[in-house]
Amino acid sequence: MKAVLVLNAGSSSLKFALYPINGELAAEPAFSGQVEGIGATPEITLKTASGTRIHEAVRTSGSQGEQHRDALNHVFGLLTQHNPDLEIVAAGHRIVHGGDHYSAPTRLDEAVLRTLDTFVPLAPLHQPHNLRAVRAVATLMPDVPQVGCFDTAFHRTQPAVAQAFALPRRISAEGVKRYGFHGLSYDYVARQLPGIIGERAQGAVVIAHLGNGASMCALRDGRSVASTMGFTAVEGLMMGTRTGSLDPGVMLYLMEQKGMDAKALTNLLYKESGLLGVSGISQDMRTLLTSDAPEAKEAVDLFCYRIARELGSLAAAAGGLDALVFTGGIGEHAAAVREKVAALSAWLGVKIDAIANADHARRIDATGSQVAVAVVPTNEERMIARYTVETLGL
Numbered sequence: 001m002k003a004v005l006v007l008n009a010g011s012s013s014l015k016f017a018l019y020p021i022n023g024e025l026a027a028e029p030a031f032s033g034q035v036e037g038i039g040a041t042p043e044i045t046l047k048t049a050s051g052t053r054i055h056e057a058v059r060t061s062g063s064q065g066e067q068h069r070d071a072l073n074h075v076f077g078l079l080t081q082h083n084p085d086l087e088i089v090a091a092g093h094r095i096v097h098g099g100d101h102y103s104a105p106t107r108l109d110e111a112v113l114r115t116l117d118t119f120v121p122l123a124p125l126h127q128p129h130n131l132r133a134v135r136a137v138a139t140l141m142p143d144v145p146q147v148g149c150f151d152t153a154f155h156r157t158q159p160a161v162a163q164a165f166a167l168p169r170r171i172s173a174e175g176v177k178r179y180g181f182h183g184l185s186y187d188y189v190a191r192q193l194p195g196i197i198g199e200r201a202q203g204a205v206v207i208a209h210l211g212n213g214a215s216m217c218a219l220r221d222g223r224s225v226a227s228t229m230g231f232t233a234v235e236g237l238m239m240g241t242r243t244g245s246l247d248p249g250v251m252l253y254l255m256e257q258k259g260m261d262a263k264a265l266t267n268l269l270y271k272e273s274g275l276l277g278v279s280g281i282s283q284d285m286r287t288l289l290t291s292d293a294p295e296a297k298e299a300v301d302l303f304c305y306r307i308a309r310e311l312g313s314l315a316a317a318a319g320g321l322d323a324l325v326f327t328g329g330i331g332e333h334a335a336a337v338r339e340k341v342a343a344l345s346a347w348l349g350v351k352i353d354a355i356a357n358a359d360h361a362r363r364i365d366a367t368g369s370q371v372a373v374a375v376v377p378t379n380e381e382r383m384i385a386r387y388t389v390e391t392l393g394l
């Protein structure tokens with residue numbers, strides 16, 4: 001089987017897929033799966049061409065980085081074990097940060113990788129794992145061409161005002177600006193929308209990508225006009241372990257009064273905060289939604305409140321609100337989160353249907369809702385496969 005290999009390393013997950021290519025790219029992968037729970041107890045779920053589902057633990061321990069590396073090796077083992085006639089013709093990767101350099105999918109070589117290495121401090125939970133996967137493929141299959149697909153690229157259509165920080169020009173000129181992330185997900189979901197909400201897809205749309213990392217994007221005519229994430233993937237919404245937007249004065253206070261250095265602050269902002277920090281229980285939304293602890297409820301309430309606050313801001317950027325769309329692990333599966341966000345957004349004309357919401361239906365707006373509300377499962381892997389084929393002219 002000739003196939004395009006897709007690797008998508010998220011902060012808590014490693015998703016992978018083999019898309020057969022025989023003249024044209026298959027619509028569905030022949031083999032796919034994901035390692036979830038990286039940073040805690042990683043488990044792999046995979047689906048083979050015959051439809052068999054396999055679920056097993058990934059043997060690993062140690063830091064998030066070590067767990068990502070073990071997860072990748074485990075995936076490589078399974079690829080060959082389950083696909084004896086496999087011929088990988090190209091590999092496509094999600095690369096979280098493309099900085100000012102890359103605004104479109106790009107063929108990867110050592111020079112490009114060295115530039116991408118410089119963005120590691122801007123995406124410490126992602127970039128190292130993304131680049132490790134590229135180098136692992138280069139070592140294992142040196143002749144296979146590789147393409148990087150950037151989370152930041154989709155947002156390059158934003159007006160300058162949406163990308164600007166109120167910083168002195170000399171700092172902005174160095175590329176310190178708002179980039180936005182989860183672009184592959186927004187790209188995929190935006191392409192599905194006309195089939196789900198019709199003409200409204202061209203209007204003022206806000207997509208909420210709620211996973212372990214979470215952000216929202218305002219679109220007009222299917223293109224990004226604003227997003228909650230900025231220079232790094234820590235701005236904006238509260239996330240699994242990330243703070244989201246924080247008064248910068250808090251950081252000055254922690255440095256000056258508590259003696260915290262950059263490393264300690266990085267840990268605090270990226271790994272110890274968010275749902276995990278506020279609940280003191282877990283970063284996993286499933287665990288929090290089934291917990292009776294008041295701290296779990298407080299964490300979920302804050303998560304939803306922040307989404308509703310940002311929705312107001314993004315509606316301002318988009319010039320209205322014709323549609324609200326939920327995606328990502330939480331957006332697709334947590335009906336309780338969608339319900340709370342909708343209740344807080346009633347003033348914008350958002351009204352959802354309780355039964356459709358509980359069923360995770362594609363359309364969940366109630367009759368009479370001024371805003372179309374949709375649940376669209378994202379598929380970053382499909383987007384990566386497509387971009388890889390287009391970039392290489394396969």
Ligand SMILES: Nc1ncnc2c1ncn2[C@@H]1O[C@H](COP(=O)(O)OP(=O)(O)O)[C@@H](O)[C@H]1O
Pocket residue numbers: 010011012013210211212213240283284285286287289328329330333334
């Ligand atoms: N059935 C579910 N109900 C509630 N939350 C869920 C469900 N399934 C997954 N999630 C949540 O989705 C999040 C992971 O989302 P995902 O988009 O896969 O993560 P990543 O950002 O690592 O790609 C976790 O918080 C997980 O608890």
Ligand SMILES: CC(=O)OP(=O)(O)O
Pocket residue numbers: 009010011012096126151181182211212213214233
């Ligand atoms: C950019 C980002 O936060 O990605 P993820 O949701 O996969 O962690």
Ligand SMILES: [Mg+2]
Pocket residue numbers: 010011211212213
């Ligand atoms: Mg993700």
